[in-house]
Amino acid sequence: MPTKKLKINFIGIGGIGVSALAGYYMTKGHKVSGSDLASSEITDALKNKGAKIIIGPHSPRTVLGEVDLVIYSPAIPANNPEFKTANKLGIKCRSYPQALGELTKQHFTIAVSGTHGKSTTTAMIALILIKAGLDPTVIIGTKLKEFGDSNYRIGKSKFLIIEADEHMASFLNYWPKIIVLTNIEADHLDYYKNLNNILKAFKKYIFHLPKNGVLVVNKDDKNIRQIINDRKLIIFYSLKQAEVKKLKKILKIPGEHNIYNALAALTVARSLKIPDKISFKALSEYKSAWRRFEIIQTKPFVLISDYGHNPTKAMAGMKTAKEKYPKKKIWCVYQPHQYQRTYYLFKNFVKVFREALRQGLRRKPLVDNLIITDIFDVAGREEKETKKKINSQKLVKAINQSSVIYLPKKEIVDYLKRNVKNGEVVIIMGAGDIYKLVDSLGR
Numbered sequence: 001m002p003t004k005k006l007k008i009n010f011i012g013i014g015g016i017g018v019s020a021l022a023g024y025y026m027t028k029g030h031k032v033s034g035s036d037l038a039s040s041e042i043t044d045a046l047k048n049k050g051a052k053i054i055i056g057p058h059s060p061r062t063v064l065g066e067v068d069l070v071i072y073s074p075a076i077p078a079n080n081p082e083f084k085t086a087n088k089l090g091i092k093c094r095s096y097p098q099a100l101g102e103l104t105k106q107h108f109t110i111a112v113s114g115t116h117g118k119s120t121t122t123a124m125i126a127l128i129l130i131k132a133g134l135d136p137t138v139i140i141g142t143k144l145k146e147f148g149d150s151n152y153r154i155g156k157s158k159f160l161i162i163e164a165d166e167h168m169a170s171f172l173n174y175w176p177k178i179i180v181l182t183n184i185e186a187d188h189l190d191y192y193k194n195l196n197n198i199l200k201a202f203k204k205y206i207f208h209l210p211k212n213g214v215l216v217v218n219k220d221d222k223n224i225r226q227i228i229n230d231r232k233l234i235i236f237y238s239l240k241q242a243e244v245k246k247l248k249k250i251l252k253i254p255g256e257h258n259i260y261n262a263l264a265a266l267t268v269a270r271s272l273k274i275p276d277k278i279s280f281k282a283l284s285e286y287k288s289a290w291r292r293f294e295i296i297q298t299k300p301f302v303l304i305s306d307y308g309h310n311p312t313k314a315m316a317g318m319k320t321a322k323e324k325y326p327k328k329k330i331w332c333v334y335q336p337h338q339y340q341r342t343y344y345l346f347k348n349f350v351k352v353f354r355e356a357l358r359q360g361l362r363r364k365p366l367v368d369n370l371i372i373t374d375i376f377d378v379a380g381r382e383e384k385e386t387k388k389k390i391n392s393q394k395l396v397k398a399i400n401q402s403s404v405i406y407l408p409k410k411e412i413v414d415y416l417k418r419n420v421k422n423g424e425v426v427i428i429m430g431a432g433d434i435y436k437l438v439d440s441l442g443r
Contacts, residue, residue, distance in 0.1 A: 005029050005030055005031070006025075006030045006031070006068040006069055007030070007031045007033070007066055007067050007068050007069075008022075008025055008030050008031070008032055008033070008067070008068065008069045008070075008071060009032075009033045009034060009035075009067045009069070009070050009071070009082075009086075010022045010032065010033070010034035010035075010070075010071050010072070011034065011035055011058065011070065011071070011072035011073060011076050011080060011082050011083060012034075012035075012036055012072060012073030012075060012076050013034030013035060013036050013043060013046065013051070013053060014036035014037075014038065014039070014040050014042050014043045015036075015073045015075070015096070016042065016141045016142065016151060017073075017096055017100075017139070017141055017163070017165070018034075018071065018072075018073050018096045019042045019043070019045075019046060019151060020139045020140065020141075020150075020151040020152040021071065021096060021099060021100060021139065021152075022034060022046055022051060022071075023046060023049065023150060023151070023152045024137070024139065024152050024154065026046075026049055026050065026051060027152075027154045028154070032046070032050075032051045032052075033051060033052040033053065033054075033067070034046070034051060034052075034053050034054075035053065035054045035055070035056075035058055035082060036053070036055060037055070037056070037057065037058070038055065038433075039055045040433075042151075043055065045149075045150070058080055058081050058082050059081055059082065060081050060082060060084075060085035067086070067091055068091070068092070069091070069092050069093075069094065070082075070083070070086040070091050070092070070093045070094070071093075071094050071095070071096060071099045072093065072094075072095055072096065073095075073096055074095055074096060074097060074167070074168050074170060075378065095173075096170075097165075097168075097170035097171075097172075097173040097174070098173050100139060100162065100173065100174065101173030101174050101175065103139075103160060103162075104160065104162065104173075104174045104175045104176055105175050106160075107137065107158055107159065107160035108158045108159050108160065108177050109159075109160045109161075109162060109174065109175065109176040109177055109178075110125060110136075110159065110160070110161045110162070110176060110177070110178040110180070110268060111162050111163075111164035111171065111174050111176035111178070111179050111180070112125065112161070112162070112163055112164060112180045112182070112264075113164040113165075113166060113171055113179060113180065113181055113182070113202070113205065114166075114180070114181050114182030114183045114184060114218075115166070115182070115183050115184055115185040115187050115310075115312070116182060116183055116185070116257065116312060116313055116316070117182040117183065117257060117260060117261045117264070118141065118163045118164070118165070118182065119140060119141045119142040119163055119289055119292060119307075120253075120258060120261045120288075120289060120292055121180060121182055121261040121264045121265055122138070122140045122141075122161055122162070122163045123140060123142070123144055123146075123286065123289050124261060124262060124264075124265035124282070124283060124286055125161055125180075125264075125265045125268050125269070126138045126140070126144075126153065126161050127146060127282045127283075127285070127286055128265055128266075128268075128269045128274060128278065128279045128282040128283070129159060129161065129269075129272075129274070130146075130282075131278050131281060131282040132269070132272075132274045132275075132278050132279075134155075134157055134159055134272075134274075135155040135156050135157040135159070136153070136155045136157060136159035136160065136161050137152075137153060137154055137155040137157075137159065137160045137161070138152060138153040138155070138160075138161045138162075139151075139152050139160070139161075139162045139163065140152065140161075140162075140163050140289075141163040141165070142289040142290045142291065142292060142307070143289065143290035144289050144290070145287060149290070162174065162176075164176070164179075164205075166187075166188065166198070166201060166202065166205075167188045167191065168188070168191050169191075169201050169205075171201075171205050172201070172204060172205055172208070174205075174208065175208050176208065176209065176213070177209070177210065177212075177213050177214070178209075178213065178214045178215075178216060178268060178271065179205070179206055179208075179209055179213070179214075179215050179216065180216045180217075180264050180267075180268060181202070181206070181215070181216070181217045181218060181221075181224050181228075182218055182221075182260065182261070182264060183218055183221045183223070183224065183260075184198060184199065184202055184221060184223035184224055184227075185223070185310075185312060186198065186345075187310055187341070187345070188341070189340070189341070189344035189345070190338075190340035190341070190344065190383075190386075195223070199223060199226060199227055202224075202227055203227040206227065206228070209233075212233070213233060214233050214234075214235060214271050215228065215233060215234045215235070216234075216235050216237065216264060216267045216268055216271065217234060217235070217236055217237070218236075218237060218238070218260060218263075218264065219236035219237065219238040220238050220239055220240075220260075235267050235270075235271055236267075237260075237263040237264055237266070237267045238263070239256070239259065239260070239263075241263060243263065243266060244259055244263070246280065247259050247262045247263070247266075247283065250280060250283060250284040251283060251284070251286070252284070252285075252286065252287055252288070253286065253287070253288045253292075253293065254293070254320050254323055254324045255293065255316060255319065255320035255323065256319075257316045257320075262283050265279070265283065266279050266280075266283070290305075291305045291306060291307040291431075291435055292306065292307055293306050293317060293320055293321075294306070296438055296442045297442040299422075300422040300423070301420050301421070301422055301423060301424045301425065301426060302325060302328065302423075302424070302425040302426065303426050303428070303438065303441055303442040304321065304425065304426065304427045304428065305427075305428050305435050305438050306427055306428070306429045307429075307430070307431050308429045308430070308431075309336075309337035309338075309341070309430060309431035309432075310337075310341060310345060310348075311345055311348040311349050311351070311352040312352075314334065314349075314352055314353070314356075314429060315352045315355070315356065315366075317332075317427060317429055318330075318332060318356045318366040318367050318427070319366060321366070321367070321425055321427055322364075322366045322367075325425050328423060328424055328425045329368045329369075329421070329424045329425065330366070330367045330368055330369075330424070330425040330426075330427065331367065331368065331369045331370075331371070331416065331420060331424065331425065331426045331427065332356075332367040332369070332370050332371070332426075332427045332429055333371045333373065333412055333416070333426065333427065333428050333429065333434065333437065334353075334370065334371065334372050334373070334429050334430060334434075335372075335373050335374070335375070335376050335409070335429070335430030335431075335432050335433075335434035336349070336372070336375040336376065336392060336395065336430070337375070337376050337378070337430055337431040337432050338375070338376065338377075338378045338382065339375050339377065339378075339382050339383075339386045339387045339390055340382060340383065340386055342375050342390050342395070343386050343389055343390040346390065346395070346398070349395060350395065350398045350399055353370060353395075353399045353401075353404065354399055354400075354401065356370070357370060357399070357401045357403050357404060365403070367403075367427075368403060369403050369404075369405075370399075370401075370403060370404040370405075371404075371405055371406075371407050371412060371415070372392045372395055372396050372404065372405075372406055372407075373392060373406070373407055373408065373409045373412060373434065374391070374392050374408060374409060375390070375391065375392055376430065376431070376432025376433065376434070378432075392406050393406050409434070409437070412437060413437055413440045413441060416441065417441075426441065428441070
């Protein structure tokens, strides 16, 4: 962390991680500016706090002033004009993972990693430590009501809790004292190409722990079990634990995946000698995070916003909806996230959605109607050739069920208003900008 007050410019400031770091530096008294291709709730919030933000195509103008440091999103390509200009001017440049990595060296860092559950587990750990009086700093990949609808929190203690993303091996920049591994699956295959490379990266990452570091792992995950043989200080959690029954009773957020998340948080708390009484109290009060099966309204119909952006997360969201609303008709509006991910995981997406729509003599479908809209284009991460190979219409055709249709995003709200009846459930799902439909349907 810079010791003197700096002028810091963020390229891609609207990203969920980059924006959290920008907010952190602002709170520490540094002057923050930034740019992004499109405005959002996140950029608006930073503007309201005093950040100078330029929206639109990137140009050199945002770094021509007196800037001491440029922090950029990993999604920013090397030919980005702002990035190139900053390098020409000799301005110090750091990627978001590099900048966050510096903070991890200066704190007692707890890093939460895995394919699924990072945000919720990070939030749960943070709330337990806060209730225990440990006053942590938190950098998280979602917004929490407990943080004033923010994705960061500034504490005064030595503790830093971060969501440590595996994409582009970002987590190899971090040096935590505790690592949580929630699960490992094939994802981000545009970067890793295969599961074996993902496992290699995770194995390298856990060796960032010091000799007295702690590795907290999901014992039920077969891929995690492949990479932990060389660690001595390992604490396991599992659905076979006695605490599962109590967690099912006290958690306000539904779904088996959230039992796993709570077990991970409880295990971390115990490693820090936090009494179970405090942990269970904090977990019982947790009300979910932004776009993590977030129930927006319950009348006249139930409206849920969910972040599920890969097959496993999509299935978890649909299963959770069915568990919570077993007798209601359920609609799912899905926005695939990134052409690369949709292409590499195409067969898995088809399998998951077919299974969700399947009906048998003793089984009702998880969702009654599925609407798939256009793939969210992630700027800087897409290859032109991949975009030619894949689209949402192909996904709908491959699923090949009468209860799934394709609709352009602009037509979805009117379609739902005409067809959804009072008492039914609508899940708006995806990691892109599909959440904006929520404002047109509810709130």
